Every structure is written in structure tokens, then in C-alpha cells.
Amino acid sequence: MKLSPLRLVILFAVGAFVAPFGDHGHVASGTTQYFPTSTPFIWDGPFWFPILVGLATVANAELRLHLPSPRTTLTVGDGVAGVAAVMGLYALTALVHHQPLVPSTLLVVALAALAWHRFGDKPALICGFATAVGGVAVESALVAAGVFRYADDIDVLLGVAPWLPALYFVFGIVAAQLGEIAAEVR
Incomplete structure (x- = not known):
């Protein structure tokens, strides 16, 4: 572990605290x-959801610190901006639920690319792609197990929305950035 136990707990708490707000939008809009x-x-979400997001936040933070050249110039403000972007x-993604799927997905993917350019670096791509693949796999398994579902008009990618990998990608790069910030905060 590159981060102290206290910083891991703080990162876990950040992920777990903000998760229900995003999830609520999906439930309220009928997206999920x-x-x-x-x-x-x-x-309006299961208690384990914030726990999973907190653990994913910590995992991405640690992963980024094990990759080459963690950045040392990031500030807490960069972290706040990254969380706001996620x-x-x-x-x-909650608001576009009733919009045409292809342009909605294109918009989310385009914003994900912009978020990577602003908040990530080349090593963060590993975190983003790993989170996109892992997040979609976990959600697809939960959908298949009957735990929850995506709306019928958007569940076209293994039972989930096609923009979901881009959302997870941004989460992964921002969590990686939070790890870099946590490593530098004194």
C-alpha cells in the first residue's frame, strides 16, 4: 500500500458519500x-452500493500510485473539480434516459474524453479502462442475477446502458487523481 490507512479511509468515505447522490438520479429518472x-x-439504493464505490475509489487510488510518474502538482481543488465532473x-446519464440512445451515448463518451484530458494522464488510462471493464462486468452480473435492471430502452450492452463504460472510465481516472492528491497532501 502506498497510502496510509487514514488516507485510504478518507478516500473510501469520499467515494461512499457521493455514490448515493448519483445513484439517486438514476433511480429517480427510471434509468435503473x-x-x-x-x-x-x-x-433509494442498496446499502452495499456505496461500499462498492468506496472500495473502487481506494483501488483506483492505489493502482495509480503503483503506475509510473504519479503527478505531484495536483491540488485539493483539482480533486473537487474531478469529483464534480463525475x-x-x-x-x-440520468437526464438523457429518455433521449435517443446513440447521440446520448456519443455525448457521454465525448465528455469522458474531455474529462480524461483535464483530470487524467497516460497512466490514468489504465485506471479508467480497468474501471470501465470491471464496472460494466459487475453491473452486468448484478443485472443477470436479478438485483436491479436498466430501463428497457437503454439496456443494450450486456444488460446495461451503452454509456456506462464512459461513466466508469471517468470515475476511474478521477479516483486515480484523488490517489495522487492523497499521496501529496501533507
């Missing part, structure tokens, strides 16, 4: 629907 289970809910993109 969780099926009733014996699992307790936080707001949350904005998350909100956008």
Missing part, C-alpha cells in the same frame, strides 16, 4: 430500478 430484497437501503456526468 432496484428490486426489493432483504437488503437494507440507503435513500457527479455531473452521472447526473447527465
Whole structure:
């Protein structure tokens, strides 16, 4: 581990705290629907969702610090802007639910490329792509297991929306950036 236990806990808390806000947008817009289970809910999502996001935040932060040339010039403001970008993109994916799928997906992918250019670097691409593949795989498995579903008009990529990899990609690069910031904060 490159980060101290305290910094790992802080990064976990950041991911876990902001996750329900984005997820709420998807539930409120009908983009996703969780099926009733014996699992307790936080707001309108299952309690395990923020835990998974917190763990993914920590994993990406640590992964980036094990890759070449972590940046040392990033500030807390860069981290706040990155989190805002993820949350904005998350909100956008909730808002485009009833829009034509191809242009909506193109918009999300284009914004993901811009976010990478602003918040990432070449090593962060590994974090972004790993998160995109892993996130889609986990969500596809949960959809297949009947835990939740995406709306019928957007579930065209292994049961999930085609813009989901781009959303996960941005999350991965921003979580990687948060790791770089956490390593530098004194």
C-alpha cells in the first residue's frame, strides 16, 4: 500500500458519500430500478452500493500510485473539480434516459474524453479502462442475477446502458487523481 490507512479511509468515505447522490438520479429518472430484497437501503439504493464505490475509489487510488510518474502538482481543488465532473456526468446519464440512445451515448463518451484530458494522464488510462471493464462486468452480473435492471430502452450492452463504460472510465481516472492528491497532501 502506498497510502496510509487514514488516507485510504478518507478516500473510501469520499467515494461512499457521493455514490448515493448519483445513484439517486438514476433511480429517480427510471434509468435503473432496484428490486426489493432483504437488503437494507440507503435513500433509494442498496446499502452495499456505496461500499462498492468506496472500495473502487481506494483501488483506483492505489493502482495509480503503483503506475509510473504519479503527478505531484495536483491540488485539493483539482480533486473537487474531478469529483464534480463525475457527479455531473452521472447526473447527465440520468437526464438523457429518455433521449435517443446513440447521440446520448456519443455525448457521454465525448465528455469522458474531455474529462480524461483535464483530470487524467497516460497512466490514468489504465485506471479508467480497468474501471470501465470491471464496472460494466459487475453491473452486468448484478443485472443477470436479478438485483436491479436498466430501463428497457437503454439496456443494450450486456444488460446495461451503452454509456456506462464512459461513466466508469471517468470515475476511474478521477479516483486515480484523488490517489495522487492523497499521496501529496501533507
